[in-house]
Amino acid sequence: MSRTRHSLRRLLSPYVLLAPGLLWLIVFFVLPTIQMFLYSVSTGSVDFGYKLTWSFDAFTSIPTYFSRQFENSLIYGTLATVITFLISYPLAYFIAFRGGRYKNLILFLVIAPFFTSFLIRTISWQIILGNNGPVIGLMHAVDVFHQVPENFTFMGEPVAVVSGLVYNYLPFMTLPLYVALERIDLRLIEAAQDLYAGPWRPRGWIYGAVGGALLGALIGFGIDWDVAIFAVLGAVLGAAMLGAFVSESFLRVTFPLSLPGVFAGSLLTFIPALGDYVNATLLGSPKTQMIGNVIQARFLTSNDYTTASALSFVLMVGIIVAVMIYARMLGTEDLSGGAMI
Amino acid sequence: MDQMGEKGLGNVLEKRLSRRTLLLRGGQVAGLAGVGAFLAACSGSAATSAPTQAAAAATTAPGTPAAASAAASAAASAAASAPPPSEGPMGTILNFANWPAYIDVATSGPDNGKSPTLLEFTKATGVKVNYQEKIDDNNSFVATIRDQLKAGLDTGWDLMVLTDWMAARLISLGWISKINQANVPNCQTNLVDSLRNQPWDPPNDYHYPWQSGMTGVGYSKKSVAKAGMPPLTRIADLWNSKLAGHVTFLTEMRDTFGLGALKLGIDPATITLDQVNQIVSDMTPLVAQGLRFTGNSYLQDFANGKVWAAMVWSGDLASSGSSDDTFVFPEEGTMVWSDNMLIPKGAQHQRAAEAMMNWVYQPNIAAQIEDFVYYVCPVKGADAEIKKIDPPAATNPLIFPTPAVVAKQHAFKSLSIDEDTQFNNAFNTLMGS
Numbered sequence: 001m002s003r004t005r006h007s008l009r010r011l012l013s014p015y016v017l018l019a020p021g022l023l024w025l026i027v028f029f030v031l032p033t034i035q036m037f038l039y040s041v042s043t044g045s046v047d048f049g050y051k052l053t054w055s056f057d058a059f060t061s062i063p064t065y066f067s068r069q070f071e072n073s074l075i076y077g078t079l080a081t082v083i084t085f086l087i088s089y090p091l092a093y094f095i096a097f098r099g100g101r102y103k104n105l106i107l108f109l110v111i112a113p114f115f116t117s118f119l120i121r122t123i124s125w126q127i128i129l130g131n132n133g134p135v136i137g138l139m140h141a142v143d144v145f146h147q148v149p150e151n152f153t154f155m156g157e158p159v160a161v162v163s164g165l166v167y168n169y170l171p172f173m174t175l176p177l178y179v180a181l182e183r184i185d186l187r188l189i190e191a192a193q194d195l196y197a198g199p200w201r202p203r204g205w206i207y208g209a210v211g212g213a214l215l216g217a218l219i220g221f222g223i224d225w226d227v228a229i230f231a232v233l234g235a236v237l238g239a240a241m242l243g244a245f246v247s248e249s250f251l252r253v254t255f256p257l258s259l260p261g262v263f264a265g266s267l268l269t270f271i272p273a274l275g276d277y278v279n280a281t282l283l284g285s286p287k288t289q290m291i292g293n294v295i296q297a298r299f300l301t302s303n304d305y306t307t308a309s310a311l312s313f314v315l316m317v318g319i320i321v322a323v324m325i326y327a328r329m330l331g332t333e334d335l336s337g338g339a340m341i
Numbered sequence: 342m343d344q345m346g347e348k349g350l351g352n353v354l355e356k357r358l359s360r361r362t363l364l365l366r367g368g369q370v371a372g373l374a375g376v377g378a379f380l381a382a383c384s385g386s387a388a389t390s391a392p393t394q395a396a397a398a399a400t401t402a403p404g405t406p407a408a409a410s411a412a413a414s415a416a417a418s419a420a421a422s423a424p425p426p427s428e429g430p431m432g433t434i435l436n437f438a439n440w441p442a443y444i445d446v447a448t449s450g451p452d453n454g455k456s457p458t459l460l461e462f463t464k465a466t467g468v469k470v471n472y473q474e475k476i477d478d479n480n481s482f483v484a485t486i487r488d489q490l491k492a493g494l495d496t497g498w499d500l501m502v503l504t505d506w507m508a509a510r511l512i513s514l515g516w517i518s519k520i521n522q523a524n525v526p527n528c529q530t531n532l533v534d535s536l537r538n539q540p541w542d543p544p545n546d547y548h549y550p551w552q553s554g555m556t557g558v559g560y561s562k563k564s565v566a567k568a569g570m571p572p573l574t575r576i577a578d579l580w581n582s583k584l585a586g587h588v589t590f591l592t593e594m595r596d597t598f599g600l601g602a603l604k605l606g607i608d609p610a611t612i613t614l615d616q617v618n619q620i621v622s623d624m625t626p627l628v629a630q631g632l633r634f635t636g637n638s639y640l641q642d643f644a645n646g647k648v649w650a651a652m653v654w655s656g657d658l659a660s661s662g663s664s665d666d667t668f669v670f671p672e673e674g675t676m677v678w679s680d681n682m683l684i685p686k687g688a689q690h691q692r693a694a695e696a697m698m699n700w701v702y703q704p705n706i707a708a709q710i711e712d713f714v715y716y717v718c719p720v721k722g723a724d725a726e727i728k729k730i731d732p733p734a735a736t737n738p739l740i741f742p743t744p745a746v747v748a749k750q751h752a753f754k755s756l757s758i759d760e761d762t763q764f765n766n767a768f769n770t771l772m773g774s
Contacts, residue, residue, distance in 0.1 A: 010618070022655065036603055045758045045762065046487070047487075047514055047758065048758070065770065069773070069774065093467070130645075130647075131646075131647060132645065132646070151585070151586065153631075155632055156633065156649075168364040183544070241467040284634075285626065285628075285631060285633050285774030286628045286632065286633065286634070286771070286772050286774075287629065287773060288773070289772070289773035289774045292774040293773070294769070297769045297772070298766075299480070299773075300480060300481055300484055301480045301481070301592075301594075301765060301769065302762060302765035302766055303480065303484075303761075303762065303765070304762050304765070304766060307766070
């Protein structure tokens with residue numbers, strides 16, 4: 001008797017423990033998702049109500065009308081993720097391994113901008129990149145050969161939107177990277193250096209140059225600027241980084257062990273950046289609108305819930321599929337398991 | 342406008358103060374006869390005692406023939422029917438949602454930053470006004486209260502100001518409370534003829550205009566001259582390549598498509614989806630050159646020189662722009678619209694909301710608001726009143742449009758729900774979203 005009760009308890013306890021989370025997920029994710037899907041296949045208006053007609057017109061019209069905004073979202077989201085990674089990794093590395101007693105202070109500084117409102121932080125970029133702002137001022141000041149056109153502007157261009165995204169999502173990349181790097185047992189690196197990994201990566205600068213050039217070209221293409229210049233710049237920087245700073249032990253021990261952080265950080269940055277509309281609204285122009293802007297406008301100004309729901313649904317499914325592929329490629333369990341051993 | 346520099350404003354305020362003390366005394370006298378009687382007194386209602394008639398003399402403008410006829414009409418409508426909710430006590434608070442920069446604000450003295458109109462209202466009626474500049478955009482504001490309206494619940498607002506097309510839609514949906522005309526005799530008498538008999542509410546059962554205004558072209562004289570262009574006179578000038586990248590249009594679909602239609606010689610009152618598409622393709626090249634769409638924030642863009650010329654609302658540059666920024670009535674015409682006071686269904690203080698409507702339809706109060714906001718005045722007799730506080734304003738075409746301006750005013754078509762969605766979608770596509 002007591003034995004069966006005991007086993008029943010054992011059988012049920014995981015579900016009881018899961019219940020609050022499951023309930024939360026059902027109420028705030030599953031049900032709204034179903035509701036959203038039903039809206040997307042309904043017809044009607046927001047004032048008179050919607051009727052479920054199972055019409056998929058809203059979905060079939062997406063490629064014709066909204067492919068540009070999806071494209072923008074994808075490019076800006078990817079660029080923002082890549083650039084935050086390039087900035088965050090050295091930063092997290094420094095905090096984790098060289099931070100010493102200033103670790104907590106530097107971590108605090110990473111989060112410090114978050115004490116200001118998201119909107120204020122984004123609007124301040126209007127000033128930074130504005131026509132009378134410091135960046136353009138400096139460009140004109142150092143421009144002795146008058147290569148920068150008089151009416152040169154950042155605002156409304158992709159570069160402004162990507163800058164805003166990078167700035168706003170930087171801590172979401174830095175913190176997971178820091179956590180992953182901080183966990184690494186330094187003796188592993190020491191052992192690697194003693195046994196097989198020299199301080200320099202042989203021919204690292206070649207890999208760096210190739211990788212940097214590709215990355216630079218991608219960034220140049222994404223923000224609609226001169227691809228060649230960015231490729232050359234990327235090649236130089238990449239060669240310098242990999243050639244001078246990156247050692248074999250880093251590539252074979254540190255980096256693989258930090259992959260769970262890379263995975264978490266890139267998801268935490270990429271997913272919200274993809275759906276973001278505030279940066280494109282405040283820093284962009286009609287040609288740099290992202291899919292989030294469309295969803296916002298259709299929901300709140302056109303009152304076209306059908307299209308808005310269809311777009312949200314497609315975006316969500318797209319993100320889930322992309323994340324699953326990414327997880328399969330980079331994996332999480334194996335890597336985190338590996339890091340634990 | 343330009344004429345009204347800092348000094349002019351100071352003078353006006355001083356005069357206002359003296360007017361206010363007069364009002365105060367009137368209010369105190371009226372207080373003896375009860376608050377309700379005082380409101381009746383404002384309109385010169387027949388059923389008042391001697392002291393309240395003194396108050397009436399203090400508040401209604403001399404030179405307005407309104408008072409006498411108001412008495413008659415107020416008595417008549419009072420005798421007719423009075424819906425129960427407006428008969429109750431005034432209450433102590435009025436929740437009032439309005440657009441930014443849409444009421445007079447004292448710029449000095451002890452009431453600095455507050456609205457004299459609202460303060461005087463509180464003194465006269467004992468009703469505190471919770472005045473919030475919560476409306477930036479018709480659709481976005483209504484989205485915040487739609488569910489309550491649908492269910493007939495309290496939205497938290499007793500009075501709100503929405504543009505004609507949105508007002509028409511909400512009225513047709515039955516979401517707006519009927520006004521007890523007995524409580525708004527000033528509105529009945531003093532509403533200007535041009536804003537009467539709106540097709541969506543001909544007897545003014547549900548609305549009275551707060552302000553009306555025009556959408557036209559605004560530009561910075563210096564910037565346009567620097568770009569090598571003569572002063573702008575037409576909507577089509579905004580398409581000039583010399584201004585490329587320094588032009589903004591409005592995020593209100595009816596304003597932007599309205600002016601776009603006028604530019605192409607299309608009548609906005611009968612506009613079709615095909616014509617909308619024509620306008621969109623006319624504007625698309627500008628978007629590629631860096632055209633942006635804004636609401637009131639074009640004021641900041643003008644201030645920091647980012648924008649040289651724009652589609653703007655008539656009063657804004659005069660009230661909040663620099664002396665270099667000017668509004669022009671374009672040759673092709675202007676779009677005319679009105680923003681209207683509405684009492685949402687479920688409002689908790691309908692009586693106070695009606696009192697506010699009645700209050701701002703006194704010519705002297707209307708003049709006081711107009712002298713600050715520079716929009717078109719919906720109140721008869723305000724021109725005579727404004728002459729006393731700011732003589733040049735009485736002939737300002739922004740506040741009192743000349744016949745030539747009125748002749749070129751156009752209204753936007755009243756759209757069906759389907760058209761509304763189609764037009765908005767076309768507009769969002771133009772705006773990149």
